[in-house]
Amino acid sequence: MEDASISAGDAVRRDLGARPLWSRLHLPWVAGALFLLLLPWATRNAYHHYILNLILINVILAVGLNIVKGFAGQVTVGHYAMAAIGAYASAVFAAKFGVPFWLALPAATLFTGLVGAIVGIPAFRLEGAYLALATLGLAESVRIAIGVTDYLGAAVGFSDIPPPVFFGRPVVDHIAYYYIVMPLALAGIYFSFCILRSDIGRSFKALREDSLAAAACGINVRKYKLLAFLISALYAGCAGSLQAHMAPGFLHPNSYTITEMVTLLLMVVMGGLGHIWGGVIGAAIVTVIYDLTRDYYQYQMAIFGMVIVLTVMFMPRGIGGLIDDYLAKRRFVAIRRAKANAA
Amino acid sequence: MLLEVTGLSKRFGGLVAVSKLDLSIREGEIRGIIGPNGSGKSTLFNLISGVYQAEPGGRIVFAGEDITGYPSHEIARRGIARTFQLLRIFTQMSVLENLLIGYHPHVRYGSAAATLGSASVWTEERRLKDEMMELLGFIGLTDYAEIPAGELSIGQRRLLALGRAMAMRPKLLMLDEPAAGLSPVNVDKLLSTVLALKQRYGLTVVIIEHILKVVMESCDTVTVLEHGEKIAEGAPAAIKDDHRVIEAYLGKEMGDAEVRAFLKAS
Numbered sequence: 136m137e138d139a140s141i142s143a144g145d146a147v148r149r150d151l152g153a154r155p156l157w158s159r160l161h162l163p164w165v166a167g168a169l170f171l172l173l174l175p176w177a178t179r180n181a182y183h184h185y186i187l188n189l190i191l192i193n194v195i196l197a198v199g200l201n202i203v204k205g206f207a208g209q210v211t212v213g214h215y216a217m218a219a220i221g222a223y224a225s226a227v228f229a230a231k232f233g234v235p236f237w238l239a240l241p242a243a244t245l246f247t248g249l250v251g252a253i254v255g256i257p258a259f260r261l262e263g264a265y266l267a268l269a270t271l272g273l274a275e276s277v278r279i280a281i282g283v284t285d286y287l288g289a290a291v292g293f294s295d296i297p298p299p300v301f302f303g304r305p306v307v308d309h310i311a312y313y314y315i316v317m318p319l320a321l322a323g324i325y326f327s328f329c330i331l332r333s334d335i336g337r338s339f340k341a342l343r344e345d346s347l348a349a350a351a352c353g354i355n356v357r358k359y360k361l362l363a364f365l366i367s368a369l370y371a372g373c374a375g376s377l378q379a380h381m382a383p384g385f386l387h388p389n390s391y392t393i394t395e396m397v398t399l400l401l402m403v404v405m406g407g408l409g410h411i412w413g414g415v416i417g418a419a420i421v422t423v424i425y426d427l428t429r430d431y432y433q434y435q436m437a438i439f440g441m442v443i444v445l446t447v448m449f450m451p452r453g454i455g456g457l458i459d460d461y462l463a464k465r466r467f468v469a470i471r472r473a474k475a476n477a478a
Numbered sequence: 479m480l481l482e483v484t485g486l487s488k489r490f491g492g493l494v495a496v497s498k499l500d501l502s503i504r505e506g507e508i509r510g511i512i513g514p515n516g517s518g519k520s521t522l523f524n525l526i527s528g529v530y531q532a533e534p535g536g537r538i539v540f541a542g543e544d545i546t547g548y549p550s551h552e553i554a555r556r557g558i559a560r561t562f563q564l565l566r567i568f569t570q571m572s573v574l575e576n577l578l579i580g581y582h583p584h585v586r587y588g589s590a591a592a593t594l595g596s597a598s599v600w601t602e603e604r605r606l607k608d609e610m611m612e613l614l615g616f617i618g619l620t621d622y623a624e625i626p627a628g629e630l631s632i633g634q635r636r637l638l639a640l641g642r643a644m645a646m647r648p649k650l651l652m653l654d655e656p657a658a659g660l661s662p663v664n665v666d667k668l669l670s671t672v673l674a675l676k677q678r679y680g681l682t683v684v685i686i687e688h689i690l691k692v693v694m695e696s697c698d699t700v701t702v703l704e705h706g707e708k709i710a711e712g713a714p715a716a717i718k719d720d721h722r723v724i725e726a727y728l729g730k731e732m733g734d735a736e737v738r739a740f741l742k743a744s
Contacts, residue, residue: 325595326593326594326595330593333587333592333595333603334578334582334587337582340568340571341571341579341582344569345566345568347529347550348562349579350528350550350551351527351529351550351551351560351566352554352579352580353554353555353582354551354582355549356551362589409570463624463625466624467624471621
């Protein structure tokens with residue numbers, strides 16, 4: 136008995152030790168980047184390029200939401216307002232102050248991050264549905280404030296946001312814009328992987344499950360809640376800025392309603408709340424479905440709402456969770472089998 | 479003294495849970511804390527670990543530092559690890575991840591390095607995973623490393639809770655009813671694990687326990703609480719015969735006159 140358990144332990148340890156070197160670990164990323172680099176050639180027309188951009192911007196948004204909601208367990212309904220803040224901040228920087236896109240994007244991202252951290256403060260005291268209500272209130276007031284501020288175009292919308300200029304040439308084509316969005320989305324996914332696979336991600340999960348026990352393990356709960364809101368707001372700010380500068384360079388407060396938030400939630404829930412791929416899988420699937428069902432748009436919300444409920448009931452950990460469970464079970468069986476063979 | 483508690487009180491509304499308690503824990507000892515239900519044992523743990531704030535006037539000094547009023551995570555970082563009566567393990571995380579959370583205070587890389595995924599993070603993660611696998615072997619859960627902790631049995635969960643506290647590399651380990659709900663075989667297993675861990679890491683241990691066998695066999699000193707006050711303290715053998723302790727557990731022995739009065743009244 137004792138010997139068998141040691142050999143099984145060795146199997147796990149060997150497995151951990153046999154993980155590839157750090158440099159080799161980055162091969163999939165290179166492969167992924169190559170694939171995304173060549174992807175536009177597999178598409179047929181400019182509309183497809185537009186959809187690709189939309190997917191990637193949604194990926195950035197959903198990955199950010201997954202960090203704060205899926206991993207850190209903070210039920211925020213204000214994520215879309217963060218995108219609005221990023222979009223309008225970037226638009227103001229570029230259109231009103233003449234700041235080039237390459238500076239407006241990081242500036243808007245940082246600005247949104249700051250706002251996000253402030254919004255995270257109520258999360259010190261509020262949890263679950265109460266936090267959802269508080270963030271919903273904040274988000275709606277942001278949208279309404281934009282809608283009545285003439286400086287931001289009010290209900291008419293903010294138009295003539297300058298496109299990025301690359302070596303003297305404005306980037307208006309969707310295919311050209313793709314090569315700005317794609318590296319950013321890829322970097323966003325990469326950073327989220329690094330964060331969530333490190334001690335930071337583990338601490339997020341711990342405070343999601345039991346903040347009292349997390350504190351007893353030495354985790355500064357407030358710091359990590361704030362960090363989660365900050366990181367997710369940085370993602371939303373970046374995505375918002377990309378929305379603003381994409382042709383035709385127009386923003387309207389109605390693109391930032393609770394409807395958009397529900398769509399975003401659907402992405403994360405379907406992809407897998409708290410799954411490292413959750414945001415990516417969900418954003419891709421939902422954006423495509425959203426586009427395919429555009430003709431039935433008046434039924435979209437009803438269907439999306441139903442899909443959320445069904446997913447939560449029958450697939451609580453989303454598509455990513457299904458994949459994970461399968462892999463974990465297979466490994467356990469393999470270890471047990473190795474043990475049986477050894478005995 | 480490793481831990482010195484003086485004049486510690488805690489009230490919940492009108493109820494006095496802990497009242498002007500003094501407690502000194504010597505370095506390297508195993509201290510048992512017993513007492514009937516509601517005598518303030520768990521409240522004492524919650525006060526020491528910063529879950530509750532003590533009433534003004536109480537003082538908690540750990541390893542020469544006054545930690546009164548510190549938040550939980552600061553106390554944990556100073557080397558006090560605890561388990562919970564209801565365990566509070568992270569059921570959706572893997573067994574290995576549970577231990578890694580315990581190791582959190584000792585992780586050496588910063589947030590920036592973690593975000594960029596630098597090589598140093600990778601090496602550190604590998605090192606601490608190896609270290610946690612060793613601890614996992616010690617508590618006998620190696621096979622379950624990657625299984626969600628929620629799928630473990632109660633006995634295994636108790637071992638995991640112990641392991642998570644040990645992963646913190648504490649100076650003082652506080653166990654809140656570690657053997658509750660275990661079969662006799664598992665109680666022995668847990669007991670020997672605690673003793674082995676204590677030997678190996680030179681720990682100081684405080685145990686709250688209802689199972690007297692655990693207290694009598696493993697503790698150097700036993701403190702008895704009732705209604706939030708200390709009513710006895712000493713070697714296990716002496717405590718067992720102390721009339722106040724027997725009274726606290728079984729009630730007062732009635733004299734003849736009292737029995738007659740009681741019978742008349744009923």
